[in-house]
Amino acid sequence: MGLFTRHDDYVSPFDTDDTPDYVSPDVEAARISQQVDAEQDQREHIARIRKQQDAKVSRSEPTQSTHNVQMPTHQPTQPVRQPKRRPIQQSKQQPRPNTTTQNTWHGRTTAPNTQNNTGKRSGFAVAALIVAIIAVVNFESISSMLFAIVAVVLAIIAIPRTGAHPRKSGRGMAIIALVLAILLVITQTAAIIAQRAYLEETITEHAGAYTENESFTVSDHSGRVYDYNDQAYDITIDHAAYGLTEDYDGNPQLLISLTVTNASDEERPLSRVDVDALQNGIALDRSYGFESNQGTQQLGFADADDFTTIDAGQTQTVTVAFTTQDGSSPFLVYICGDNEATLSAFEFEDGQSAGPLTQIDADDMDTPPQAGEADREGMTTLVDYGGQPRISLRFESVRQGPQDYNGNETVILTLTWINETDRPHMLSDFGVLDLMQNGHELDTSYPSEASQDYDWNSTHRLAMPGVLMRATIFYTPATNAGGTFDASFDAYDSSGIVENTFSIE
Numbered sequence: 001m002g003l004f005t006r007h008d009d010y011v012s013p014f015d016t017d018d019t020p021d022y023v024s025p026d027v028e029a030a031r032i033s034q035q036v037d038a039e040q041d042q043r044e045h046i047a048r049i050r051k052q053q054d055a056k057v058s059r060s061e062p063t064q065s066t067h068n069v070q071m072p073t074h075q076p077t078q079p080v081r082q083p084k085r086r087p088i089q090q091s092k093q094q095p096r097p098n099t100t101t102q103n104t105w106h107g108r109t110t111a112p113n114t115q116n117n118t119g120k121r122s123g124f125a126v127a128a129l130i131v132a133i134i135a136v137v138n139f140e141s142i143s144s145m146l147f148a149i150v151a152v153v154l155a156i157i158a159i160p161r162t163g164a165h166p167r168k169s170g171r172g173m174a175i176i177a178l179v180l181a182i183l184l185v186i187t188q189t190a191a192i193i194a195q196r197a198y199l200e201e202t203i204t205e206h207a208g209a210y211t212e213n214e215s216f217t218v219s220d221h222s223g224r225v226y227d228y229n230d231q232a233y234d235i236t237i238d239h240a241a242y243g244l245t246e247d248y249d250g251n252p253q254l255l256i257s258l259t260v261t262n263a264s265d266e267e268r269p270l271s272r273v274d275v276d277a278l279q280n281g282i283a284l285d286r287s288y289g290f291e292s293n294q295g296t297q298q299l300g301f302a303d304a305d306d307f308t309t310i311d312a313g314q315t316q317t318v319t320v321a322f323t324t325q326d327g328s329s330p331f332l333v334y335i336c337g338d339n340e341a342t343l344s345a346f347e348f349e350d351g352q353s354a355g356p357l358t359q360i361d362a363d364d365m366d367t368p369p370q371a372g373e374a375d376r377e378g379m380t381t382l383v384d385y386g387g388q389p390r391i392s393l394r395f396e397s398v399r400q401g402p403q404d405y406n407g408n409e410t411v412i413l414t415l416t417w418i419n420e421t422d423r424p425h426m427l428s429d430f431g432v433l434d435l436m437q438n439g440h441e442l443d444t445s446y447p448s449e450a451s452q453d454y455d456w457n458s459t460h461r462l463a464m465p466g467v468l469m470r471a472t473i474f475y476t477p478a479t480n481a482g483g484t485f486d487a488s489f490d491a492y493d494s495s496g497i498v499e500n501t502f503s504i505e
Helices: 025-058 125-135 143-161 171-209 292-297
Strands: 217-220 222-226 230-246 252-262 276-278 314-323 329-338 340-347 358-360 380-383 389-401 411-421 431-437 468-476 485-489 496-502
Touching: 125 143, 125 171, 143 171, 222 340, 230 292, 230 329, 230 340, 230 358, 252 276, 252 329, 276 314, 292 314, 389 485, 411 431, 411 485, 431 468
Parallel strands: 217 340
Antiparallel strands: 217 222, 222 230, 230 252, 252 314, 276 329, 329 340, 340 358, 380 389, 389 411, 411 468, 431 485, 485 496
16 A cells, blocks of 8 residues: 555565555645636636737738747646737738638638628618619600619718728629619610600690681682592582482471582492581581482482592582471581582572572682580580680480490480580591490490480581580490499590589489
């Protein structure tokens, strides 16, 4: 045992095992304490060196090469204390250090910390690019210009914040957004300017087209008119007669004789142009069932009507028949082409009941009855793009009508209107008439029996300027004849519209 161990060559009979010699606890505690302190000092020294290297890398300064520090292979008996050293500053002429440094911890090589060199992406740059893309997608929309302007503003804010040494990335994204947005603004501006120029040109053309004294030509008794296919007819209004024949209902007919030459390059009927007769300022209904007799033949009325085909370059005498309002008022023959008209007037002799009528100039015919101030009360006057009045209109009522041919209920829309131009026009020349029931657009209809209130041709009946006209149109209701009805008239030649709402219980 250790207590009996001798330090000479004597071997005690009690040393019969290999038990270590006795060690004093105080000595062992001191030794262990020294070892722990040495290890702690070593760790602190290594930590200081690593901290100095990290600080140098973060400041982008050259690092002083250091020797690898190896862990001691034996434990010192005394604490090892290293003096604190100030970091060595390199001169400005020294080259930039390598991107990697030798780590002093167990000799391992590590890359420097580059986290501070890569910033987050700029939110303004991202927003600018997104808004610019939205502007491109909505290029044909009005909002595209607004999106493009917003993208320009965002990109301008983002570019300075993402400079050569940015705190945030996204400079390239911001530049792309800026270029794209500027191109969009330029393109949209050019498109708006071109569209505005086109609209101004169109408005100017419309204003000139509806200054009718300048663009519309009129010929007395004889002239050339063109149909909507630009095919020409040379027409002469020869003569007229009243009461020589009757229609299918036994009413006396007004007969008009025309000499027509087909000046086009193909065979065509005269029905391609509009032939009308107006009495008291209102167009008469066409009369059918004309049959030639001795009296008409003596006056030169031909059997051919305006539906007879005329060969190219050939001349044909044509008879057109109408049903008159009365047998005493003068009337106007009005043959209208695409942008010109040939006209002539006829009047009755005093006390005349039948026979040929006297032909006069249209300017010598008495002016038809004109609408007064009371007639115009409550009307809305619509003007063309040149500021010239076109039509005055007032909706009167919507009421329940008789059944149509299919046994369905009907409603009747009634309105009054005045032609404010300087030549004959029909209601359909001025705009579109609509009737809606509870938000549903209604279709026109026809009554199953004659109605005193119904004029089947009221929207297509010519009226001379200043004459008060009344139109009645039948419609088939969506469900039943009750509910709310919205009537509207949308003008062709202006932005004006006339509206009114009616109810049927």
